Amino acid sequence: MRYSWMDLRLSVRLLLRKPLFALTAALSLAIGIGANTAMFTVADALLMQSPPGVIAADRLVDIGRTQDGSGFDNDSYPNYIDVRDRTRSFSGVYAHDFAPRAMSLGRAGGADVVYGALVTRNYFEVLGTHAAAGRLFTRSDPEQPGAAPIVVISHRLWTRTFDRDPHIAGRSVHLNGSAFVIAGVAEAGFRGTTLFAPDLWLPLNMVAEAMPAHSADLLTSRGSSWIMMGARLKDGVSLRDAQAELTSISAQLRREHPDDDRGRGLRAEPLAAIPGNAAPVRAFVGGLMIVSALVLAIACANIAGVLLARAALRRREMAVRIAIGAGRGQIVRQMLIETVVLFLPGAVLGLAFARATLVVLMSLIPALPLPVGITFGLGARAVAFAAALCVVAGVLSGLVPALQLSTRGPARALTSMQSTPERQRVRNVFVMAQVAASVVLLIIGALFLRALQRAANADPGFDANGIQIVSLDLSLGGYDDQTGPLFARQLLERVRAIPAVQSATAAALVPLGNQGLGLGPLTIPGREPLRDPVDWNVVDPEYFATLRIPLLRGRGFDAADRPGAPAVAIVNETMARRLWPGEDPIGKQLLRGGLPGERPQTLTVVGVARNAKYRTLGESPRMFLYVPLEQQPLPRLAVLIRTADAPGVTAAVRSLIASMNSNLPVLRTQSLDESAAIALVPQRIAAAVSGTFGAVGLLLAAIGIYGLTAFVVAGRTREIAIRTALGAERADILSMVLRQGLRLVAAGVVIGGLIAAAGGRLAASLLLGVGPADPIAFTAAALLCCAVGLAACWIPARRATRIEPTKALRWE
C-alpha cells in the first residue's frame, strides 16, 4: 500500500506535467462516462428500480389479455373476478386502471383537475404498501357498485392541496360532482406500479362516479375491456408455472363465454412501468446504452492509444525499473494506478455531463397528457455506476500498455528506442476501432435524422399548422349524452366568435395522437363482418374545413345530421376503395353492431374524405370512418382551433369555459404540433443521442488518428530524410504519410458500415419507413469520417514534407 502511495504521487505529477493530454483525456472520458451514467439512470428508472412503496416487486406480475395469441391489453371486470377466484398460483390478484383518469376535484370557487386511478380493494394490500395517514382500501370495504364512496389520496396531493392536514382521514371531498370521503393518504413516493402518478385512488366499484358518462355495464360486461390485472406470486411458484395455470383458466373462459372471450388469452409478465411493454422499452433503452457504450469505447481506445505511445517513450524508464528490481506485477500496478488517476477527473466531470445529458433528454420529451411519476435523477446508484465504470474502463484501457511495458528482458529497451511492430499494430487496431465505432454512431444518427426528416416532410393529409387543442371531459362538468352536445355546440359558437379564431371545431380524437377509437364491429349488408380494423372519429361538421381535409365526393356533415335523423358517416379513400372497389360509395350502408341485445345501427355514407395520417406519421394507409358529434356524443372532446394567436386564444377559451361552467376543468391545452411530437419522441431521442455521440466519437477518433500519424512521422523521420535526399518530392512524402493514415480510416469505415448494416435492422420499426441500409445515411457518414480522417492526417503529413534531410541525418 505504501508503494502505491508513491505510484499515486508520481501519477498525479505526470498528469500535471501534461495538462493538455490530461484535459483531453478528462473531457473525452467525461463524455463517455457521463453518457453511460445518463443512460444507466434512464434504464434504472424504467427497468430496474422497484416502484417506491411496493414490497418485493420481483414477485409481482402484470396480467394482460391477448387476442389470437398476441398483444397485452386490458381485460374485463368479470374476467378479472374469474381469474382472481380460480387461480392458485398467486397470493393476491388485483385490477387497476392503467392510465389515471382526469377528474374534477371540487373546491370553493371552481374545480381542479386531478388524476385518479380505479383499483380493487386488495390493491394496496397485495402491493404491500402502507398509509402515511388514515387507512388504505381493505377487503372489508363494500364491493357493491357505488357502495364505497371513499378515496385514498397521494402524498403529493396531500401536501399540495391539503397542506398535510393531520386530520385528513374522514374529510369530505367532491369528485366529478359526487361526494367522497378521504380514507387515508398513501405513503410518500408511492405511485402504484406503472409509470403514471395518480393523485388519488378510488375503489373499482365506484366506476360510475369516476366515469359518469360510462354505463355501469363496465362491472358486468365481459366485452368491456378496461382494466389491467396484476398479481403476487406465491412463494415457490415460478412465473412459468403461473403462466401455465393462466393459460388453462383462459381456455375455460373461452369455452364458457364463446362470444365475449373468443380468441382471448391471458399472459403474465414481470412487473413493468408500461405493462406488457417491458421488452420494447428494454430494447429501446438497451439501444441507447449500446450507443453510449460505443462512445466510452472510443474514448478508452483513444486514451489507450495515447498511453501506448507514451509507453513507447517510457520503455526505457520501465526497463530501468526492471533492471533495478521491479517485478512485472509492480510495473503493471504502477501503470494501472496512473491510468485510474487519469480516469478519475473524467468520472467526476462525467457526473456533471450525465446531469446535463438527462436535462437535454427530458427537454426532447414534449408535455405529456398524464402525470408521470418516473424521474431521471442522479442518485447513489448512478454515482456508484460511474465510479465502477471509471475503474473498469481505466483498467481495461491501461492493461494493454501495462502488460506490454512489463515484459521482462530490459536489455534491448536499455539500448534501443525503437517501437516494436507489435506495439504499432495494437495502436492501429485502436484507431480502426475508434473510427468503426464513430461510423456506427454516425450512421445511426443519420438514419434517425432521415426518419425525422421524412416525418417532417410527410403529408399528414391535413394542415396542422396553427391548430390549438383544448381538451375537455364533459362528464366532469355533469353533462350527459343529451346535454353534452348542446354544451359543445354553444361552446363552439362562442369560440368562433373570438376575434383571433379563424375556425374552430371539435372531435373525440386528436389526429396523430397515437390513439384509436372503436365504436363497434362493422358489417356491409349481405357480406361477412369486416375483419380489417377500422378507426373512427366523432367530429363536428366544421372538422374538415378547420383541418383543411378535402372532401372528394359527396358532402360533409351539417345541421341536419342530428339525433333522430338517419345516421350518416364519411369514409376515407382507403375505406371506399377496399369496401366498394370501382363503385360510388355515396349512399352505401354500413351496419354497426352494438352491445349484445341491441339492434345494429345503419350508417349511410354521405361523403368520402381524402386519406390522412390518423395515429402516427409513419403508419400505412388504414380504413377510417367519421361520424357526426350530434349523432354519437362522447364525453371526451377536443376543441381544435385554428388561430395565429395561440396564447391569447387559449386564455380566452379557458375563461369562456369557466364562465359557462365553473365545474368543468380544462384537461390540457397544447398545439397540434406538440401533440403529434409525442409519437416521435423515440426517434428524436435516438437521433439526438446517436448523432451527438457520433460527432463526439468522430472528434475523438480524429484526435487518435492525428496522434498516431504524428507518432509515425516522428518515428520515420530518418527514413523520410533519406527518401528526400534520394529525390522524393513533397507530394511523394505527403501521399506516403496520408496513405498510411487513410488506410486505417478506410478500414474503420468499412468495418463500422458492416456493423451498422447488420445492427440497423433492429431499429427498423422506429425508422418510419426509412430503410435500415439507407444509402444516403451510410454515404454521408462514410464521407464525413473520411473527410475528418483526412484532416487529422493532414497536419502531421505536411510536417513530414518539411523534414530537412541534412538536419535529420546529422542528428542521427
Next chain:
Amino acid sequence: MPEPLIATKRIEKSFTSGGTTTWVLRAIDLDIQPGEFVSIMGPSGAGKSTLLHILGMHDADWSGTYTLCGQAVHELKQTHRLELQKRHIGFVFQSYHLIDDLTVAENLEVPLTYRNVKRAQRDALVADMLDRFQIVGKKDLFPSQLSGGQQQLVGVARAIIAAPTVILADEPTGNLHSDQAREIMKLFRRLNDEGVTIVQVTHSEENAGYGNRVILLKDGWIVDRL
C-alpha cells in the same frame, strides 16, 4: 582459493536473422572473486555490454552456466533470479538512466521500494546516501536540472543504496568529460576499498587502471586476461 563471487562457464549468446546465426558471445569462462575490481575491455561489438547485462540478469537469452554467490543462476526460475538480482547486484548505466519524473531523492528511493524496505528505513537510507555523496542540496531537483556528472553520481548512489554485493557498471564515464569521469572512478575505487566487488565495462585504459584486473574481449571471445 575461496569460491568465486561470479563464475561463468561457456556462456554463449547468438541471434538468428534471415537464416544466418550471429554470435555475440562465445565460450565465456569467467571467475570474479569477492572484492575484485575487474574491467572488461575490447573494441565495439566485442560483446562487453552484452556480457555485463547477462551478469546483471537483464538478459535471459543465453546458454552456459552462471553462478552468483554460490547460486546457479542458469537453473533458477525467473522469480528467483529477480530475488537474487535484487539482493546482490547494483547496476550503473552509461546513460545514467535516472527516471526523469522523479526527484533525486525519489530516484534513490525507487530500488528500496522494490525490496520491501519500510518507509522509515527507506528515508534513513536515502538521507544517508545523499549525505555520503554530498548531494543533500540537490535532493528535490529533477535529473534535467543536474549536470551529467551529477546525474551519474546519483546513478551510482542508486546502485549502491541497497548494499549490493557487486556493482556492474556499463561504461560509467562514457558520457562524461574527463574531470567528471575521474571523480566517478575515484568513487568506485573508494567503494572497492570498502569491499564492494566492481565489474566495469570500459573503453578507457585510464579507467581500467583504477581496477586490478582486465579481461579483453574480441568478437565475443575472451582473448586475454591481464
